[in-house]
Amino acid sequence: MRQLALTLALTALLVARLASAAPVTEETVTAIASQLRCVVCQNLSVADSPSEMARQMREVIRERLSRGDTPEQVTAYFVDKYGEWVLLAPRPRGFNLLVWVLPFAGLLVGAVVALRAALRWTRRPSESPEALAPAERERVRVELERLEE
C-alpha cells in the first residue's frame, strides 16, 4: 500500500514537472527574438539576423524558455544585460512616450490644418464677387468689352 502511494506520488510529481516544462515552440522563440535588436546588426531583429551572435541569442531564448522562464522573463533578461536599447520598440513610458504620442499629435495637427484650408478654399467662390473693389469691377467690364470688339 505504501509502495503504491509512493509510486502515485512520484508519478504525480513527474507529470507536474513535465506539464510545467511545456515544450518550447519555435513560434515562441521567434516571437521573443523578433522584439529584440540584433546587437551586432543595425535595425535587424534577433529573429531576422543570420549572424552568429543572433543565433546564439536565439539559443539562449530557447534554453531559458525550456528552463521554465516566461517570455517576459526572457525579455527582461536581455534588457537587464543590454539595457532597453535591446528592445526594438521602446517601452511607452517616461521620455519614450514622446515617440508614441508625437506621430498621433502630428496627424491631429495636420488634419486640423487640412480641414481649415479645405474650408477656406470652398468658401472663397461665394466671397470673391464682393471682394472686388468697384474700380476693379469697372476695369473687368472695360476689358471684356474690348475683347468683344
Place this chain on the structure above:
Amino acid sequence: MRPRKRWLIPLAALPVLGLLAYGFRTDPRAIPSPLVGRAAAPFVLTTFEGKPVSLEGLRGQVVVLNFWASWCVPACYEEAPVLEAGWRAYRERGLVVLGVDIQDTEPAARRFIQQLGLTFPNAPDPQGRVSIDYGVYGVPETFVIDRRGVIRLKHVGAVTEPILREAVEPLLGESTT
C-alpha cells in the same frame, strides 16, 4: 496662407534638421552599459590550455575581462600587446587579464594567441553564453572588475595603455572588503 507668414514654412523644417544633425552624428554603437556598478556575472570557462577558470576563483583580484576575436582587425591586434604588457606589469599586485574569444574558430584563435605571444589566460566562449551575460555586442570590449567582483568600467574598442593604467591603478590599491 497670408504672405507675411510664409517665412514660417522653412522655419518648421529646422527642428527636424536639428534632430537629424544630432542623430546622424552620434555613434549608433555607443550604448551605455547597464552593467557598470553591478556585480559581474559568474562564469566558468576552460582556457585554450585546458585549465578551468571561473570568476569565483579570481575573487580578490582585479580582473580585466577582455572579449576578442581573431577576425577583429585591427582593434584586437592593437590592444593585445597592451593587455599583455599590463598583465606583466601588474600581475604581482593582483591583476588578472582574462581573454574571452567569441564568435571565432579555435584554430584561428590559437594562431592569434601564438602570433601575438600572449601569456595571459584566454578561453573560448563557444556558445556565446558569457558574452551575452556581459551584454557584449561587438569586439573588442573590455570589463574591469574590482577585487569585490563589481564591474567598474566597460570599454568599447581597443584598450590603450593610458586607459588600462587609469582604470586598473586605483583598483589595485583597494582592499577586498
